[in-house]
């Protein structure tokens with residue numbers, strides 16, 4: 001089974017960016033992951049790498065694409081310029097908003113420039129959802145933002161964990177919303193059942209990711225492969241949907 005891990009971060013426990021990159025590539029190889037997406041931080045100085053650092057670090061690396069983290073609170077105008085430059089050049093394939101980690105709702109007016117760029121270059125906007133500060137990313141708020149930007153692809157990372165049922169129910173009628181299952185291996189049987197049910201209904205809206213760096217990649221692959229879903233659904237989950245949503249191109253003959 002071809003595996004794309006569409007949600008990774010640089011691991012933090014290495015002294016240099018280069019060593020972090022090598023550790024990440026080695027982990028992908030060990031786990032049979034043929035392609036991946038590394039998500040940068042929105043901070044300028046970060047152990048998981050800033051937008052600029054991640055874009056430069058993986059420039060020309062055929063196995064990894066970058067999603068750029070950005071924040072309306074951190075050097076916004078300058079970071080937006082850099083973001084647009086890397087998206088236009090093809091090295092950044094999406095934009096991540098750390099809603100909940102930062103006090104910003106997906107429908108916050110300050111994010112309009114982000115949605116504009118996403119629409120212009122046809123790249124998704126990802127939101128951290130659930131976990132530590134779920135009030136910023138209730139399914140209702142995500143629905144409002146998605147409906148107001150119906151031409152933009154929205155990716156709901158972590159599926160509003162632990163409220164998966166509510167997340168999938170409320171967002172069922174938002175066809176531009178996709179779900180990244182990163183960090184969910186910790187959730188146990190109720191999470192598994194909610195995922196299986198939702199994947200049966202919408203197999204083209206789920207993307208495999210591990211949150212490597214924070215979570216175990218091998219553990220998440222085991223979790224995804226243990227889901228009781230059809231072969232078609234698994235193929236969509238493990239790579240087909242990521243290829244489509246992030247516009248991932250494979251070199252010929254691979």
Ligand SMILES: [Zn+2]
Pocket residue numbers: 007008009039182211214
């Ligand atoms: Zn993450």
